[in-house]
Amino acid sequence: MAAAVASRALPIPSPSSTPPPHLSLNTSSRGTPAAIPNKHIPICSPGGLPATPPASPPRQDSLIETSSITYPPHHYCTEFSYDPPVYTITADRMAEAVEHMATQPLPNPEQVFPWLHGLHSDNHMQLAFFSSRPRSLRKVPQCIRSLTIVKTGGNLNTSKLKGAIAPDELLQSASSDPPAFIECDPKDGFSVRNFHIQACKLAMVSDIIVYGDAKTHPNETVALAQRISKAQRQYEARNGFPPCLFNTFMLSDSFNVVQDRYPDLVATDSTGSMTGSVxxxxxxxxxxxxxxxxxxxxxxxxxxxxxxxxxxxxxxxxxxxxxxxxxxxxxxxxxxxxxxxxxxxxxxxxxxxxxxxxxxxxxxxxxxxxxxxxxxxxxxxxxxxxxxxxxxxxxxxSKRTRSExxxxxxxxxxxxxxxxxxxxxxxxxxxxxxxxxxxxxxxxxxxxxxxxxxxxxxxxxxxxxxxxxxxxxxxxxxxxxxxxxxxxxxxxxxxxxxxxxxxxxLPSRILPYMYLGNLNHANNPELLRELGITRILSVGEALSWPDDLRKKLAWPSENLLMVDRVQDNGVDPLWAEFERCLKFIKAGKEDGGATLVHCRVGVSRSATICIAEVMNELGLSFPRAYCFVRARRLNVIIQPHLRFTYELLKWEEFQRERRNEPLRRELEWATVAREIALMNKPYSR
The missing domain is CATH 3.90.190.10 (Protein tyrosine phosphatase superfamily)
Known part of the structure; x- marks a missing residue:
């Protein structure tokens, strides 16, 4: 559950409400919910591809390795078949595995990036940008381990478990022989916002649980599980993994059993209604x-x-x-x-x-x-x-003439x-x-x-x-x-x-004392004064006020803070700046004023800082803080890139630790990234 203060207790969706039509990340946009009018995804420049790629940020002192209770599988589950190995798992054991995964700290960003960005061997532009990285960081990180739930048939409008994906988001077409995972890393172009590939990338380093609903014949689930197991064997051989490091499981209990015993794991019930639990x-x-x-x-x-x-x-x-x-x-x-x-x-x-x-x-x-x-x-x-x-x-x-x-x-x-x-x-x-x-x-x-x-x-x-x-x-x-x-x-x-x-x-009011805007807003200080904004936090982009205006306004230097050397390039971290930025914003709040947080476009670097403050101030989980800020950015869609988003999930861990609460994510990385990709799909050009 989200860590939320009492003042932000929010109602769950109506049990009768239904989710938007199922969106597939690998098909056309048919069935996509209507985009909210006038919102658009702005172009966020990474600041140019440098001739010499930016240096790697300092590594964290500790290496984090995710553990799992589904490995080794023989300790917890029953083997269903021997070639390829497929296991059965009960609803009780699945719920335990999901809960365990939610309580594991995520590996530090330096351990999983740039691999998560997507480094296809033929994508020379993407590879060139990260070429100064140790070559080992292009390989599959050994520290990462996930849990993926796949629904047979792929219809996620009904009987959807928390974080479930469709088979076509993971596997190549059913006709492919031997079965193999999708080659999800982009072959061309440069992007640090490949949210749409994360569910697939994490599934490849996951134990995978396959389940069906009441309309699914058990043979379909068995066939799907066998295909996934074969794909896992092919993937581990290609990447030099030990045999059967990741395994495939079939849920032995029916969906109704899960729905009755573990309602918190059900996103959409068997009637197609959202439960509000996820x-x-x-x-x-x-x-x-x-x-x-x-x-x-x-x-x-x-x-x-x-x-x-x-x-x-x-x-x-x-x-x-x-x-x-x-x-x-x-x-x-x-x-x-x-x-x-x-x-x-x-x-x-x-x-x-x-x-x-x-x-x-x-x-x-x-x-x-x-x-x-x-x-x-x-x-x-x-x-x-x-x-x-x-x-x-x-x-x-009025004395004017009127009609009868x-x-x-x-x-x-x-x-x-x-x-x-x-x-x-x-x-x-x-x-x-x-x-x-x-x-x-x-x-x-x-x-x-x-x-x-x-x-x-x-x-x-x-x-x-x-x-x-x-x-x-x-x-x-x-x-x-x-x-x-x-x-x-x-x-x-x-x-x-x-x-x-x-x-x-106007700059977007996120909280009464914090605004989110772009460089044009920051370079219009007379407007900011009219709005009651007394402080400016510049993230990676310097102000360019004319000298005469600067002298006229006499803006105190202590009310200006510049976070330097942070480009929107998927490499430069912001995590280390969170505390300094939030302290600056807090000082403005205590003075009775407001702070403008800006970068160039006002959707990535500055949005990341604003989300961190919303999590800190309102006690919200990352998914809810993200939606909180996204809704208030008005006509543009916030776009923190993959690394910033990952850092915010790590920030959620830190927030819970600081509040003496046990670590527990509301949603996993793969689900967060997938949902962001689906939300942005209606606006994609």
């Missing part, structure tokens, strides 16, 4: 996203948040808590006047029995310089219409203010244009103040397109002239210098 990355990312963007009031009776979904977050309000739900979507058009009049009458007739629904164009859909006057007119009419219904007793009667239909409703007759929810799937991307425009109109704020107050004072995390910045800046005079709250001359307004430097995105 951390699921897809669920936790969506849960954390809903928690982060939970609906809140941005102006009187107007709320902003995600589309209500009690199945994901039972704490969110039901849609019938609102009078009108306005969904921001790419498919919508600016509503016409007659549509708004009809909706106004519908609200009166509805008498709060259930919420009414309408759509509005999403952020980025009204594009400068080609926007039409009708689009801007419609945006303004929408803001005015919402404000009148949300604040009926504050709006004076509109005259049927007098403002004095409105029984109560109407409650609005502006929403979209993630609660922050598609809604930003309408939310900011309305916030400017209802509160009488210029665009730069609306930007800051929406984030800082209203606590909203949001992402806007550069086109939204341009549009709202261009129509700001009209918004303020028509605003019922703006009471000064628009000619008195001046635009701060920081506004022209933003591309629509």
């Amino acid at each position: 951390a699921d990355f897809f669920y936790w990312e969506r849960y954390e996203m809903c928690a982060m963007s939970k609906a809140s009031q941005i102006s009187n009776n107007v709320y902003l948040g995600p589309t209500p979904d009690l199945g994901v977050n039972p704490d969110c309000e039901d849609e019938d808590s609102y009078d009108m739900l306005i969904e921001a979507t790419d498919l919508a058009h600016v509503p016409e006047s007659r549509s708004l009049r009809a909706l106004r009458m519908g609200l009166e007739r509805n008498n709060r029995k259930c919420a009414l629904h309408m759509e509005f164009p999403s952020s980025g859909s009204i594009m400068p310089p080609s926007w039409s006057h009708s689009e801007v007119d419609g945006l303004m009419e929408m803001c005015r219409w919402m404000n009148e219904l949300a604040n009926p007793h504050e709006v004076k009667r 239909e509109d005259e049927a409703i007098e403002m004095d007759e409105i029984a109560a203010p109407r409650k609005f929810l502006i929403h979209c799937t993630d609660g922050y991307t598609e809604t930003t244009l309408l939310a900011l425009a309305y916030f400017m109109y209802a509160e009488g704020l210029p665009v730069h103040d609306a930007w800051i107050q929406m984030h800082r004072d209203k606590g909203r995390n949001f992402f806007a397109y550069p086109s939204d910045v341009a549009l709202l800046s261009a129509i700001q005079p009209r918004i303020l002239q028509e605003s019922p709250r703006f009471n000064q001359s628009i000619f008195e307004l001046s635009e701060p210098r920081w506004l022209s430097k933003i591309d629509g995105s």
Whole structure:
């Protein structure tokens, strides 16, 4: 189970919820869950492939070797056949083996890298980068030993055990003779983010347990186990392993027995429902996203948040808590006047029995310089219409001519203010244009103040397109002239210098005192001051402030920390810097300020530090801390590479030791890497 403090106790998924369709890492993307809108995987440069590869980091003093209770197999299990050797294992013994593996410390990174990166003999680019390493480090590490569970048939939508994979993620096609493991190391290209090969690589140094569900004929499981055993014999001969160092087992008990006796080992039950007993990355990312963007009031009776979904977050309000739900979507058009009049009458007739629904164009859909006057007119009419219904007793009667239909409703007759929810799937991307425009109109704020107050004072995390910045800046005079709250001359307004430097995105607020951002954010210190950020932690990328700005701001040198000589190359470690970085962040928290943690893109080196702090502060396991930070990075997907991810799993071990808790991982390395690969697959180019 995750080590979590009481304040972060989170509910498990509903027993009736179902997992996303099964994803195979070796097939097409059919069946892949829909990607969260507007998220993308940025390009993370390793800093160039040096002529002389970077030096190996210092080795840890102690060598760690993973032990197993399934070796030697004769001590614990019954041999089923002699050629090739296959054993049977009971549910009790399997549960003991899984638990034992979770309590074993992982080998130190220096013992398993660069092997885990994937070093194919024909991949000269990958080999050249690591050529300064001792040649022995390209071989299979002798210290590593894992446990892999394979489900016969490969359908992981039902009856899925913790960490189970499909046969085609491990073995070559069924027609291959003799059976062999997949050649998973990439033959070309350079990458330090080969998450998709980790399940296969670890399976090759694993004892492998094969099981089937109620629909699986026992002969199928026997045949699969024999193929895997033959592949193990071929692999050990090729790598000079002792005979039968790794072995194949068949589960002798049925899946139902495991489900009854060891429910914590069941990710998906026999009906296809998620149990909540095993951390699921897809669920936790969506849960954390809903928690982060939970609906809140941005102006009187107007709320902003995600589309209500009690199945994901039972704490969110039901849609019938609102009078009108306005969904921001790419498919919508600016509503016409007659549509708004009809909706106004519908609200009166509805008498709060259930919420009414309408759509509005999403952020980025009204594009400068080609926007039409009708689009801007419609945006303004929408803001005015919402404000009148949300604040009926504050709006004076208009003397403008109304149609007969509109005259049927007098403002004095409105029984109560109407409650609005502006929403979209993630609660922050598609809604930003309408939310900011309305916030400017209802509160009488210029665009730069609306930007800051929406984030800082209203606590909203949001992402806007550069086109939204341009549009709202261009129509700001009209918004303020028509605003019922703006009471000064628009000619008195001046635009701060920081506004022209933003591309629509703000640094991502991970914790109240810690932001995650990129180098552009770090080089916009005036914006950081507006957000309450008083410290900057630069991970591998130096600031480039103009001298005049540096003198003007007089930023204290003790509030700047540079972690040098750390490239995103899969070689340079960050583990040794965790304590220093977290101490710096803690000092900012104690001073009542916030720290910006940044690298170049804000997704790998700096994200690693932020995950380490979330684990430290909230007591979360790595899988849950990863999803916590990933959800709050908004429009881009965090991408700590393999080594950083591995170091964070080792950091989890250290956290538990520091809290005097027994070592116990929530998920194993191969499962963590596989889940990250599956989460990223919908966004792959």
